Amino acid sequence: MTSVGTGYDISSSTYSTEGRIYQVEYATQAANSFGTSIGMKVNNGVILGSVSRKISKLLKPASNKCISHVDKHIGIATTGWTADAREILNIARREAENYRSSYKIPPPTTQVVQRLGFYIHAHTLYSSVRPFGVNSIIGGKDDNGYHLHMIEPSGEHWGYRGCVVGKGQKEVKTELERIDLDNIDPTLAVNRMVKMLLKAHRDSEKEEPYHMEISWVTEETNGYHERVPQNIIDDAINQFENEGHEGEGEGADEAQETMEVE
Amino acid sequence: MDPITYKLPHTPQGIQKPGEPVKHISSPAVTGSSVLGIKYKDGLMFAADCLGSYGSMLKFKNQHRLHAIGKSTVLAFSGDVSDFQYMQETLDELMNSERNWEDDQSLGTKSIYSYIHAIMYQRRSKVDPLWNSYVVGGIEKGKPFMGYVDLYGTTYEADSLATGFGKHLAQPLMRKALEDKEGDLTEEEARDVLLRSLRVLFYRDTRSLNLYQIAKVTGEGVTISDPTHLDSEWEFGRNIRGYGF
Numbered sequence: 001m002t003s004v005g006t007g008y009d010i011s012s013s014t015y016s017t018e019g020r021i022y023q024v025e026y027a028t029q030a031a032n033s034f035g036t037s038i039g040m041k042v043n044n045g046v047i048l049g050s051v052s053r054k055i056s057k058l059l060k061p062a063s064n065k066c067i068s069h070v071d072k073h074i075g076i077a078t079t080g081w082t083a084d085a086r087e088i089l090n091i092a093r094r095e096a097e098n099y100r101s102s103y104k105i106p107p108p109t110t111q112v113v114q115r116l117g118f119y120i121h122a123h124t125l126y127s128s129v130r131p132f133g134v135n136s137i138i139g140g141k142d143d144n145g146y147h148l149h150m151i152e153p154s155g156e157h158w159g160y161r162g163c164v165v166g167k168g169q170k171e172v173k174t175e176l177e178r179i180d181l182d183n184i185d186p187t188l189a190v191n192r193m194v195k196m197l198l199k200a201h202r203d204s205e206k207e208e209p210y211h212m213e214i215s216w217v218t219e220e221t222n223g224y225h226e227r228v229p230q231n232i233i234d235d236a237i238n239q240f241e242n243e244g245h246e247g248e249g250e251g252a253d254e255a256q257e258t259m260e261v262e
Numbered sequence: 263m264d265p266i267t268y269k270l271p272h273t274p275q276g277i278q279k280p281g282e283p284v285k286h287i288s289s290p291a292v293t294g295s296s297v298l299g300i301k302y303k304d305g306l307m308f309a310a311d312c313l314g315s316y317g318s319m320l321k322f323k324n325q326h327r328l329h330a331i332g333k334s335t336v337l338a339f340s341g342d343v344s345d346f347q348y349m350q351e352t353l354d355e356l357m358n359s360e361r362n363w364e365d366d367q368s369l370g371t372k373s374i375y376s377y378i379h380a381i382m383y384q385r386r387s388k389v390d391p392l393w394n395s396y397v398v399g400g401i402e403k404g405k406p407f408m409g410y411v412d413l414y415g416t417t418y419e420a421d422s423l424a425t426g427f428g429k430h431l432a433q434p435l436m437r438k439a440l441e442d443k444e445g446d447l448t449e450e451e452a453r454d455v456l457l458r459s460l461r462v463l464f465y466r467d468t469r470s471l472n473l474y475q476i477a478k479v480t481g482e483g484v485t486i487s488d489p490t491h492l493d494s495e496w497e498f499g500r501n502i503r504g505y506g507f
Contacts, residue, residue, distance in 0.1 A: 097359075101351070127439060
């Protein structure tokens with residue numbers, strides 16, 4: 001990096017001479033070096049998915065979740081430093097709860113995203129704090145329909161129809177763009193998502209055991225954020241393995257075995 | 263004080279002055295009357311009319327007073343409506359934060375009952391009680407449970423429970439029904455005794471209404487009926503003489 005040694009990469013409260021904030025860029029790099037997360041806003045639903053390398057065989061199943069409830073009808077998928085993600089999750093839940101107690105209605109997704117974005121952005125303004133090394137994908141339902149947003153470590157947030165972050169970003173993005181997101185049904189979209197996540201995992205981590213989570217908000221879940229039933233995910237995994245991916249063989253069984261989604 | 267302003271009975275008189283003892287609102291505004299609950303063969307059944315009274319005025323005639331908390335608990339209230347709404351929001355927040363754990367557990371009826379009692383007792387100890395009587399009931403681990411809590415933090419459990427006027431007018435009817443069948447009522451019998459009790463309450467309690475709801479908790483979960491009309495008989499009034507007639 002050109003600025004190494006110039007001192008501009010120490011604090012996020014100072015721009016470099018080219019107008020960049022290196023601490024925020026480093027945080028983005030950190031956030032993108034973990035697993036892969038995908039968000040899809042489809043016909044009558046929004047789906048969140050995440051895959052990451054399983055850190056250890058000794059890990060208790062379902063520990064270190066990367067998808068969580070924010071409120072009844074809002075979910076969040078995070079990639080990056082898990083401890084940072086916990087903080088972001090707590091803030092998201094707090095904001096949702098505060099909205100509820102003030103206005104006595106379920107918080108609109110965009111409100112939670114804006115407040116969370118503000119909080120994350122505030123951590124890019126001071127030399128005394130470190131920006132969050134986390135990308136958050138937030139999906140939910142409210143009176144205006146389904147919503148999908150992504151917040152970056154800079155605090156920047158956009159609404160999406162389909163979004164992806166992490167290691168497999170490039171490949172998944174091209175594939176997402178090819179899907180007719182507005183018309184695809186949630187169950188079929190889950191199928192596509194599982195395959196994209198698996199491919200992203202195989203491309204970067206080869207046959208390493210993985211940890212995958214998929215959740216959705218649809219008509220079928222009555223607008224609640226819930227985890228996708230395991231059999232739908234398993235079907236997609238089996239299809240993926242049978243379609244003759246280059247990584248089939250010994251590793252495929254092991255990966256299956258170590259799947260740990262509730 | 264502005265002499266033109268009419269002070270309603272539940273508004274605190276005057277402004278709190280520094281150094282004075284703390285004053286709280288000490289009477290309810292919009293109130294619900296009796297609620298009833300009884301255990302039967304398949305679970306529990308609750309009944310309440312749909313009235314929110316403002317003093318002696320029958321102000322809100324579509325006040326739902328039976329509510330589901332979670333998947334297998336019913337909360338029935340009498341007393342102040344806004345205090346109940348506060349309780350409901352508190353419980354909703356609690357159930358929500360419990361759901362966030364995603365540990366395949368949820369608060370059972372006894373835990374919810376205990377939590378409500380804790381709030382009620384804390385508030386009465388602050389001399390600022392929530393002006394309610396609650397009947398909390400449901401099925402936890404296959405067993406029916408039903409308990410009572412009131413604004414003093416008093417609690418008791420029984421196979422039939424009533425609040426307010428219902429303690430005097432409905433409880434004897436429900437106890438008799440349970441005794442006759444040795445505590446093993448069918449759904450029909452339970453519904454029958456609740457409706458009879460509601461009818462007696464409608465005849466004798468001036469803060470009651472002939473529109474009611476019935477809630478059921480069984481192994482299947484909670485069902486709460488739509489507001490239903492309660493039939494009653496007033497023809498006998500024609501033969502009554504005296505009392506100004």
